[in-house]
Amino acid sequence: MPVTITGLRTYDIRFPTSRELDGSDAMNPDPDYSASYVVIGTDATDSLEGHGFAFTIGRGNDVQTAAIRALEPALVGRAVAETLDDLGGMWRALVHDSQLRWLGPEKGVVHMAIAAVVNALWDLKAKRAGKPLWQLLAELPPEQLVELVDFRYLSDALTPGEALEILQRAEPGRAERAAQLRDGGYPAYATSPGWLGYSDEKLRRLCRDAVGQGFRQVKLKVGVDLADDIRRLRIARDAVGPDIRIAVDANQRWDVGAAIDWIRELAPFDPWWVEEPTSPDDVLGHAAIARAIAPVRVATGEHVANRVVFKQLLQANALSYLQLDAARVAGVNENVAILLLAAKFGVPVCPHAGGVGLCELVQHLAMFDFVAVSGSMDDRVIEYVDHLHEHFVDPVRLSGGNYLAPNRPGFSAQLRPEAMVDYAYPDGPVWKPIAGWTGA
Amino acid sequence: MPVTITGLRTYDIRFPTSRELDGSDAMNPDPDYSASYVVIGTDATDSLEGHGFAFTIGRGNDVQTAAIRALEPALVGRAVAETLDDLGGMWRALVHDSQLRWLGPEKGVVHMAIAAVVNALWDLKAKRAGKPLWQLLAELPPEQLVELVDFRYLSDALTPGEALEILQRAEPGRAERAAQLRDGGYPAYATSPGWLGYSDEKLRRLCRDAVGQGFRQVKLKVGVDLADDIRRLRIARDAVGPDIRIAVDANQRWDVGAAIDWIRELAPFDPWWVEEPTSPDDVLGHAAIARAIAPVRVATGEHVANRVVFKQLLQANALSYLQLDAARVAGVNENVAILLLAAKFGVPVCPHAGGVGLCELVQHLAMFDFVAVSGSMDDRVIEYVDHLHEHFVDPVRLSGGNYLAPNRPGFSAQLRPEAMVDYAYPDGPVWKPIAGWTGA
Secondary structure: OOOEEEEEEEEEEEOOHHHHOOOOOOOOOOOOOEEEEEEEEEOOOOOOOEEEEEEEOOOOHHHHHHHHHOOHHHHOOOEHHHHHHOHHHHHHHHHOOHHHHOOOOOOHHHHHHHHHHHHHHHHHHHHHHOOEHHHHHHOOOHHHHHHOOOOOOOOOOOOHHHHHHHHHHHOOOHHHHHHHHHHHOEEEEEEEEEOOOOOHHHHHHHHHHHHHHOOOEEEEEOOOOHHHHHHHHHHHHHHHOOOOEEEEEOOOOOOHHHHHHHHHHHHHHOEEEEEOOOOOOOHHHHHHHHHHHOOOEEEEOOOOOOHHHHHHHHHOOOOOEEOOOOOOOOHHHHHHHHHHHHHHHOOOEOOOOOOOOHHHHHHHHHHHHHHHHOOOOOOOOEEEOOOOHHHEOOOOOEEOOEEOOOOOOEOOOOEOHHHHHHOEOOOOOOOHHHOOOOOO | OOOEEEEEEEEEEEOOHHHOOOOOOOOOOOOOOEEEEEEEEEOOOOOOOEEEEEEEOOOOHHHHHHHHHHOHHHOOOOEHHHHHHOHHHHHHHHHOOHHHHOOOOOOHHHHHHHHHHHHHHHHHHHHHHOOEHHHHHHOOOHHHHHHHOOOOOOOOOOOHHHHHHHHHHHOOOHHHHHHHHHHHOEEEEEEEEEOOOOOHHHHHHHHHHHHHOOOOEEEEEOOOOHHHHHHHHHHHHHHHOOOOEEEEEOOOOOOHHHHHHHHHHHHHHOEEEEEOOOOOOOHHHHHHHHHHHOOOEEEEOOOOOOHHHHHHHHHOOOOOEEOOOOOOOOHHHHHHHHHHHHHHHOOOEOOOOOOOOHHHHHHHHHHHHHHHHOOOOOOOOEEEOOOOHHHEOOOOOEEOOEEOOOOOOEOOOOEOHHHHHHOEOOOOOOOHHHOOOOOO
8 A cells, every 4th residue: 555645733833922022013013923834644654744834923823724724635645655756736736726726816825725735745755855855856857846836827927948947057056056055054134133123222232243143134124103214224224334234124014105205215224125115916016116216126025925926026127136935825836936937037036034934944945046046145145033943843053144054854844842732822831821812 | 882793603605506517617617606604793682784705616615714703803892883984994903903914915815704794894884774785885975985995005096085086076976877777777797608517509598598688798708628619609609699799708717828829819709808818916917918919808806816906907907897806805995995996097897796696796886886986887797697696685686687776775695594504514404415525
């Protein structure tokens, strides 16, 4: 009998982060960082399981978990080896289920549920192969990488043939770049200094600390009060000096006109990019902002629903940095598509991270991009936020402002068993004493 | 003590429509038309309740229902009169809940849940006022209509001042147009003839029937097989003659290039519009198709996630007809915004309907548009599909190819109690004998 998938175990895991204002920004004043978490089990004797999750910020994590459960019938009973050998086919089967597709299509809760499951399958595949995911992906032949991608709705911007060319062009230097990664890691930037809820003093101290730790870029949340933003940006610039990049992040706070006006007021402090200036759905709005605020650059992506919207942001010259998210689009396969699109348009990918476990995931994608797609680390950084890593079995490792290459098998997605008990919502021991807690 | 909202009752209602291939199209071969249904109760002595729903096509209707349940804490205990007097404020509170917003933002399951609840609140408001919703809306002062709209992300295309001007311009003729509606109704077009699963003979007969019933437009599903489409379009054109408009609907089947090629092949049969030629997220793709296939027109909207995407479709000249959906965007308030955007850009609104109860809902929106926003019925039609109306307390009434104006209080959203029992999933009497049914 072939080894089969036996079931999905799901968990509603929430961290009461809103009590400390960690993660506070212009649109999200009181997030409780959460994971709608899934473990894919098999009847193999190796006891390997696939772990994945969708990241949410509290309320609704139960709805997200219900959506993951709705995918179980598509998985249970499938042969593990065949499934993992054709994750492109599995992706299409999940995304194009016509009845579930109606609930998006390809966006929101159902798409994020597919992200969790697809990423868990990749975690399992990498564990079975005994390799970290970035390495597994970066060793696949270009033809197999192309097969992972669904080109539906992409072919006016990227054809399978063009994708293959991009991958083949990067093939000769793979081994050298993998070695370079293992030696020196991949540059990070630090978001932790700049949460809106922090005092000026804490902002200044954390900015200095970040530079001291080797980061060459920090990020500040902006967008609630212009005078506050100017004061905080002045403090940050003063703390880091002229050579460190300071990004600002509005978390979708503005309309198009307001974004342009606000960013012009911040321009004297030389912000490197402005992130999520407006609705993530507004391709034309981002393009208008990008034209108006140059040479300040536009970055976006953490809330971009799918590859079709990324395609348009690239077609419209609406962004200078593409910030893919590991678990909002439908997992690894869709992110391979997005990396290829970005390579085609020559736009650097600087992944969104933070939350619960997003740093752990995106490092693999950025490193795969470096080794096998764009072939470059120039002008690229992975977001780094120093939250909640202690709850992961294979947490990120930073050194000198760089992410070190993961070397354990898998996608680094696995929570520690005790975290899954302690932070279970609403009945885990962390939540019991604060029952009814719904934000700061 | 003021009257308050006491709770939400939710129901997973599914109709096993896939057994008859009603509703079959190029992307949705076997839909089981479903409603994630909500009843908002109060402690008033009048026994009036608000009914609303999200429309889905089967699997995932339980996830949709879980999302509606997640909104209950935002409603329970609120004073009914205050809530119904400020549905603009209620809409903002629901849509901008920062934690739930993360799961979209403003798209997918959570946004559709808000649609169900917001529409149920409008149903309750109209019942309490003793008026059909279209009339209630059409009698509101322009200033109050503007207050219903959240202009966030819209102001580069439509300001509150411009919206007020549009509404004030239409104010003088309101009473006359309302009388005209009550006399003659509002034009419909017929989708029922053209489902993909129907035989040529059935197609021909239903096309003739539609013309005989007074419809001036029919619609055919296309997009699976070009030779089939050409044959079916020839049959339909032959059946209806040269003066009846034939729309074709690809239900998102094509990439941009394929859409253009395919539609050119169908052009000899004079299709009036092509609907959903590609991904509903692809504003630039729709614009490219629209340029390439003129004078054939592009229509879309039933899967457009929110007002921000509609804004861009209008800005990019990507559509000739805007097909709003009553329960995909966040209900009446967002549709008022969309009607105003369409009026600003001079694009006719031809609502999407069908499914479960969508005809019942959108007739109110189109009639409100005629009386108080665009002030015109020219070149406008409401989709009509003859499914499942018998399950509603206040079903649509058609005459001579026109929707007759509803005259009962409310939003016509209420299912008959026996339907809610019979089609309850998975334990209602219709489902019990076909347990495990998951599509044709």
